[in-house]
Amino acid sequence: MHLTRFRVNAARPGSRRLLSSPQALHAAVMSSFPHLLPSSDDTPRVLWRIDHNARAEIILYIVSPDQPDLTHLVEQAGWPAAATNAAADPRARGWQTYAYTPFLDRLATGSTWAFRLTANPVHHIRRKDGEPIKRTAHVTPRHQMQWLLDRQQRSGFRILTKPADQRLTDHGTEHDLIVHNRRDLRFTKSTDTSPTRRNVSVLAVTFDGRLEVTDPVALRHTLTAGLGKAKAYGCGLMTLAPLG
Known part of the structure; x- marks a missing residue:
């Protein structure tokens, strides 16, 4: 890699x-x-x-x-x-x-890192009985953070928490995590097999925070295969940096 x-x-x-x-x-x-x-x-x-x-x-x-x-x-x-x-x-x-x-091979259980991730936080909902389930973007920072927290265990990491005296944040989270730089990406798309152009809308946000490695194998997969949807459009890539 x-x-x-x-x-x-x-x-x-x-x-x-x-x-x-x-x-x-x-x-x-x-x-x-x-x-x-x-x-x-x-x-x-x-x-x-x-x-x-x-x-x-x-x-x-x-x-x-x-x-x-x-x-x-x-x-x-x-x-x-x-x-x-x-x-x-x-x-x-x-x-x-x-x-x-x-x-990637040096990642070890218990090591801690700063991270950055741009992702497309979505969920699937049915607005009323009888309607098909639709993929919908999370639009509030609180729900966007929860989207990432729900995926941390199976992705090989644990987002660190802040000291008790530093947990009064705008979004009320105890985790060492911020979400920023929201972009509503809208463009038209056509393919070789279907020349008809269709509108595409992708909500992308950036997460910055600190994490602890809990499963090096799973985290290596996350770092190389991506996290979430819309990977073709600049989402899913997480990078790590030493804490400083």
Whole structure:
């Protein structure tokens, strides 16, 4: 497995086009793997996420079985002129790919980490008798947090709790967890098999918090296979960082 980091040049017109369309960005990410066929049923899972850390710091993260080639993204949404110096300075090519498996193998029960996850928190409801069950997004921070808390055990981690004197938060949670950066993603989609365009709506939110590893095997699966729905549109990728 590999973890890739690509900094987006927000001043480029191509960046604005990609960032405004999860479908276009998904296609660009999948095009980074020349031997993969995006429409194939046996295509390995590729996860990606956009982090808006600051106005001028927008980072694309990719977790994939193979190393990507992001040359086309550098041309569209990076710094192509700087990339010409990649022979002298490999960092100038515009992205960094790291071997992810050694890190995953070191995860141990009881270790604690900071985490970030962008996800599509949904549930299935029937509004009245006789209606079909529909997938519906959780729209309040309290329910979005509960969505993640309900999945922590089977996903291999436990979200840490705050000290008793720090539990008075806006949403009344005792857990060391915040939800922010809600985006209502709306776009039209067509496929090779069905040229008819249909409207797609995805609610995405970002979770930041601290966790303890309870099941390293399950957590490795979460980190490489994703959590929740809408993985093709930038949801499901969780990353860990040392607590500091």
